[in-house]
Amino acid sequence: MSLVEKTGFFPDYYVNLKNSHLDIFDVEVAKIAACRNDYERLTFVEQFPGVRESDGQLQVKRVYVGKDADTAAQLKEKGNQAFKAKNWFEAMVFYTRSYLALPADKASERAIILANRSATLFHMEKYDETLIDVKRAIDLGYPKDLIYKLYERQARCYMVKKNYPNTIASFKKCITALDDAKVPADRRSKLSLDAMTMIKMLERDPQTVRQAERQKKLGEPKLTMAIPEEKEFVSDAVRIDQSCSEGRFARAATDIMVGEEILVEKPFVAVLLEKYSKSHCDNCFIRTAIPVACPKCADVLYCSEECLTKASTTYHKYECGLLPTIWRSGASVNCHMALRVLAKKSLDYFLNIKQDIDKELAIEEILKLPTDDYRRVSHLERHEKTRPPSNFFQHALMARFLTKCLAEAGYFGASPKAEDLETIGGILLRTLQFVQFNTHEVAELHAKKADSNEKTVFIGGGLYPTLALFNHSCDPGVVRYFRGTTIHVNTIRPIEAGLQIAENYGPIYTQEGREKRQAELKKLYWFDCTCDPCLENWPTFDQLPTDVIRFRCDGPKQCRAIIEVPATCNDFMIKCVTCGESTNILKGLKVMQDTELMTRTAKRLYDAGDYAKALNKFIDLLRIMYEVLAPPFPDFCQCQQHTKDCFLHLGNFYNLN
Known part of the structure; x- marks a missing residue:
């Protein structure tokens, strides 16, 4: 992936900088080749003619748009109209948009909208989703005089799910809540009588006792839209080796049968594309119909409270309000990933490991490091020795811009120190380099049953430290797929012990001829492919x-x-x-x-x-x-x-x- 993927102020900033010093620009840029490391390259760019003077063009500013109580009220009314017309799906969409637009201080309004959305979900027979929204509305302080409705809806959902102990508990809460309800006496009596009748009937059901005992023994699973946690796994049949000609690569330690799962890995970092920021969870990438909103910004959403907490306690506290700037800049998802690598850890963490980042480590030592240790990825291939000066210069400019984004977000505290800015800028520059060659596109399969049309869609990027060590082949031995952001790798042909386990970086021999494949790999990954299909010039399918x-x-x-x-x-x-x-x-x-x-x-x-x-x-x-x-x-x-x-x-x- 390139440094920038679309138009934006960053490419304009670079062009303006170049044009303002056109007569000396190339000569001056070439001097970056004399720099010995990324910190010196950052200092070089900082002192480059016109760079500081052009900072105003970078437009680094935290902005919060999309949160507006009046807009939320209008969307809520549209939801109410759709609900009255029994257009349940349309009502759900409007209620969701209203909820996402509400400012953080409008807790009671958020509770009401979530309660309304739970009603549409109930009519759509989405009972788990209904229960989740009911709980959210109650937790946000839904009005006491109306809360009996939520408990009754909760009870009805549990009844459909045949969870009788919870059905009884919810009906009891409904009866208690009727004391605060502003309803006519006859209506209150009927609701109470109906609830008590259901309670007595269920208490006599033998299943209720058995379920209660089972729940007491095993506990009750938490209702959530969050994707289940998956245990990471590297097969004993996979061995990571290293050689001068091949670099680091995966080899079969034993014979591997076709269809075997050899790797399950969570990303070191993953970033969702802007295009999917309003339909997928920003943290785990799963598509969500009943999202949780960030209290401050309307730029992203989350599938669950769990994902919101994970994000807001790490990277999102620095990205919140800055995402519009990053997106408007035209920076690629790779650049966003580099920023998030830093945002997920504290400033002190990187200051403490700065001296260790450049230390040469054997592959065995790297693999023993904790999965969230920056050194697990900092030694990935970055082609430092073959990068042309202009490439280093552009990447250093981007690292400087991303450092300014972190500073604006408060990453360095109220008064950033020059040496801290230099350290983080240098680490960002290094990160931009290895992310460039080691990112995987996180995919989602889109299917249309009507015409049996299926296609794989790129929804974000992820960095997978172990998979990044696998070499490429135009005839790969494995296939990868994603559950959320977790990657699964399975073999699609037998692999004999001692042979390389190769994945595919993009072009495969069945779809593209050798010349086109090799040109694409050279452009994107800077190597000449020598796999069997290339050496033997296998024909396309x-x-x-x-x-x-x-x-x-x-x-x-x-x-x-x-x-x-x-x-x-x-x-x-x-x-x-x-x-x-x-x-x-x-x-x-x-x-x-x-x-x-x-x-x-x-x-x-x-x-x-x-x-x-x-x-x-x-x-x-x-x-x-x-x-x-x-x-x-x-x-x-x-x-x-x-x-x-x-x-x-x-x-x-x-x-x-």
Whole structure:
């Protein structure tokens, strides 16, 4: 990803700076090559002609827009009108927008809007969501004379969920709350009688006692829209090695079967794209219909109180009010990620580790560091020795801008010290460099059942310290998918012990020719790809030959060389030119016949939405085909793609219907 991804004031600032000193600009910029480290590069940029004088163009300012009580009231009224018309979904949307627009000091109004939204959710039969909003409204101090409504709604939800102890408890609260209700006596009596009748009926139900005992023993699961915490995992079959030619890379310590999960990793840092800031949780990236608002800004939302707390106690306390500045600057998501790396930790943390950042560590030492230790990522590839001066200069300018953003947010305290600004600026510059080459696009699968159209959409960026050590191949051995921001990596072909476990950085051989792939990889990642598809110039999928079958040698010497046989060949015993032994290709032909039926079954399961069973079938297919046939060939490529599609359905998924 580039430094800037769209128009904004930062690229304009750079162009104006260059034009104001056009006669000396390139010559002066070239002098940054003499700097020995990132701190010196920051000092160089700070003293560069015209830089300080142009600071006004950076527009670094904390602004809070979108919070307005009058706007919230208007949106609430639109929600009320939609509710009366029984347009439940429309009402829910307006109530959500009203809630997000309310200022922090309007707690009672927020409680009322959340209660209204819970009513629409109840009519939509979204009972878990209803219960969550009911609790939120109660916690915010919903009016005492109306709170009986919430307890009754709560009881009805628990009743539908067949949670009888909680149903009884909520009805009892409803009866108590009726004492404060401003309703006619006959209405109060009827509500109370209905509630008491339900309580007595449920108390006699044997299930109620059993449920109460189970809840007492196991506790009651908390209702939340937050994505469940996943345990991080690195398979024992994965070993991280290092060499002069390959750098750091993943190798198979043992034979790995197709379909094995070899890595589950949370991001060191992840940032949501601005485009999805009003539909997805800023912390965990899951799409949310009943969001929690930041009390101060209207720029982001959260799926739950848990995510709001995690964000507001770390990075968001510095990003709050600054996001419009970052977005308007045109800075890429990589730049935002670099800022968040610093914002997640305190100033003192970085001041304390400053002297250790440049220390050379063996890969074994790095892997033993805590997962949130900056040194886990600070040694990732950044091509420091091959960066041209102009690139360093632009990145240093961006680091300086991001440092100013942190200063505006109070990261350095009321009176920032010059040496602290220099330290953080230097660390930001280093971070911008390694983030550039090690970021993964966090994806969400969008599906439209009406026309069976599916596509993977980029919703944010994440930095995964372990996965970042995997090398690239245009024929990757793994596929990755996301649950929230957590990445899952599974194999899509067998990998023998000792061989590299390669992932894919973007271009794959089935879709793009070698020349285009290598040009793209050189531009984005600054290396020349030497994977098998590039060395052997494998054809793209639409050019794969269908008149040649690639068998593996199955002779006594088990050389496993590839034997290419024309589809029209009538011989069953084929001599291997590598080992000189003969292979009986009848086994391979039989496999091809068997896989046709298995493929139809797997596709039928996929089309029916049974992705787990379809996945198992496709994995079996890949295993069987790989035993006797050698890629590249069309059936294997298609089966791999189907397997990838199944995995994607297990992760972030959105039905456009």
